[in-house]
Amino acid sequence: MAGTLSFDDDDDDAASVSRGLVAKQAAGDNAAPLTVSEISALLKRTVEDRFGFVRLRGELSGVKRAASGHLYCALKDDKAVIDGVMWRGGAQRLAFRPEDGIEVVATGKLTTYPGRSKYQIVIESMEIAGEGALLALLEKLRARLAAEGLFAEERKRPLPFLPRVIGVVTSPTGAVIRDILHRLADRFPSRVLVWPVLVQGEGSAEQVARAVRGFSALPAGGAVPRPDLVIVARGGGSIEDLWSFNEEIVVRAIAECTIPVISAVGHETDTTLADFAADRRAPTPTAAAEMAVPVRADLLAQIDELALRQRRCALRPIALGRERLDARAQRLPRPEALLAQPAQKLDDLGERLRRGLRDRAYAQRERLQAVAGRLSLPLLRHRVERGADRLAHAGLTPALLMRRLALARDRFAPVARVLPQLDPDKPLDRGFARVTTPEGQTLTRKAMAEKEAALVLKFRDGDLPVAVSGGGTAAPRRPVRPRGTVPGQGDLF
Structure with a gap:
């Protein structure tokens, strides 16, 4: 019996073990077991029905964009964190670039992700949580772009003095373009090309960037004239209204523009990142027009003043020369004073000349009277006859002259014969x-x-x-031996 009882105990233990291993539905139990997928689906419907529309405020963390365009992130505060996803269509409509550390208000619905047993929020729209968070995002973007050198002063270019063509990027229906055109017409009428864009709202940043790059890409001498200056303008508004001009795409387009750019966004107290990237910031669109062109009337007045100064400069040397000439002429003595002493000397010499001529004539007259007795005609005739007789007896006959020439020739004949022998070139x-x-x-x-x-x-x-070669004496030349002779043979003759 003991063995039988032992056998029965073993059977009971086996049945107990069998009930723990195999799940069996108890009699009267209608709670059928659920699969994991079924419970996940039930949780998903429950969460989505209960939290079909929620608005969450939190700080973005782990932001990343998938290749498909979907945006994945997490919203957190100091005590909890929830995952979030934003599909591509909603992510493309965002008015700002989500980054880690930005506090936002996300609108959407809660759901679960069965693959990881997690709940998350499907975000339909996202906004920055308050102006403080918006300014923090703006400062973060400004610091990043400044680190790239987009706002460096050495990149700023001078504005053209008198642009012939001005490109304006603004809304064609606002008061800004009318103010700019009116101000340009008052100061200096110029040709204006308007590139119409949206200045706020969805897609405005892309349009502004496309317009700036479009002006920069225009070729010189093309059908559409290339502007010499570009004005990016918009009226005043809140920071949300002006946010398009804080977008990175706009800032980079302005910084990369090959044409000098004036940023005239908002009023004087409004500041956008486009102002830092532009070559010059204008407090208002009207001030941008004033910066773009000078006042034509002022230029004409300046030209007239320069012309007057040029005439004065040209006439000044003449006036100075005339003054110097008058001053020197006043210091010159009078003509009668210059001629007084020579005239007196001339009168004195003239008087002395008259006296000298008179005295010389008197002396010559007395001398002539003294010799007049010796100049009688008979005496002169006698002296002429005596001279003729002396000439007749002088003996100057041709024969006498020829004889003297013959004697001289005989004396020089021996010398003439010896002279050629003394010629060194003979x-x-x-x-x-x-x-x-x-x-x-x-x-x-x-x-x-x-x-x-x-x-x-x-x-x-x-x-x-x-x-003459320096040094010793040249070596004697060997005598030339006649042809046909034997060395050492003497002369036969």
Whole structure:
């Protein structure tokens, strides 16, 4: 029996173990077990029915965009965190760029994600939570773009003095374009090209950036004239209204523009990132028009003033010369004073001349009277006859002159015969040469020739310049042996 009882105990233990391993529905129990998918679906419907529309305020964390365009993030505060997802269509309509650390208000519905047993919010729209958070986002974006050098002062370009064509990026229906055109017409009429854009709302930032890049891409000399200056303008408004001009796409388009840009967004107290990227910031659109062009009337007045100054400068030397001439003319003595002393001297000399002529004439008259007795006609005739007789007896006959010439010829005949023999060039006809210096001085000794750097050998038919070699004496030349002779053979004759 004991063995039987032991067997029964073993059967009971086996049945107990069998009930713990295999799930069996108890009699009268209608609670069927649920699958994980079923409970996940029930939770999903319950959460979505209960929280079909919620608005959550929290700080963005872990923001990332998938390749599909969907936006994934998390909203958190100091005690909790909830995952969030925003589908591509809603993410593209966002008016700002979501980043970590931005406090936002997200609108959507709660749902669950069965794949991870998590609940999350499907965000339909997202806004920055208050102006303080918006300013924090603006400052963060400004610091990032400034670190890239987009706001550096050395990138700023000077505005053209007188642009012929001005491009304006603004709304074509607002008061801004009318103010700009009116101000340009008052100051200096210029050609204006308006690129119409939205200045606030969805898609406005893309349109403004596209307009700035469009003006920059216009070719010079094309059908549409390329502007010399671009004005990006908008009227005043709240920070939300002006937010399009804080968008990174607009800031980069202005910074990359190859044309100088004036930013005239809002009123004087409004500041956007476009103002930092532009080459010049204008407090108002009207002030931008004043910066763009000078006042035509002022230019004309300045030109007239410069022309007057030019005439004055041209006439000033003449006036100064006239003044100097008058001053010097006043210091010159009077003509009668200059001529008084020479006139007096002339009168004195004239008087002395008259007295001298009169005295000389008187003296010559007395001398003539003294010799007048010796100048009688008979005496002169006698002196002429005596001179004729002396000339007749002088003996100047041709025969006498020829005899004297013959004697002189006989005396010089021996000298004439010897003279050709003394000519230094006469021996040149017999094959000799005469050594001279380049100046023509004849050299008769070797010592004299060695002192000269160059010599001239005079031959019968011309001169031959030669150079004197320094050092010793040239080696003697070997005599030329006649052809056909045997070395060592003496002369037969």
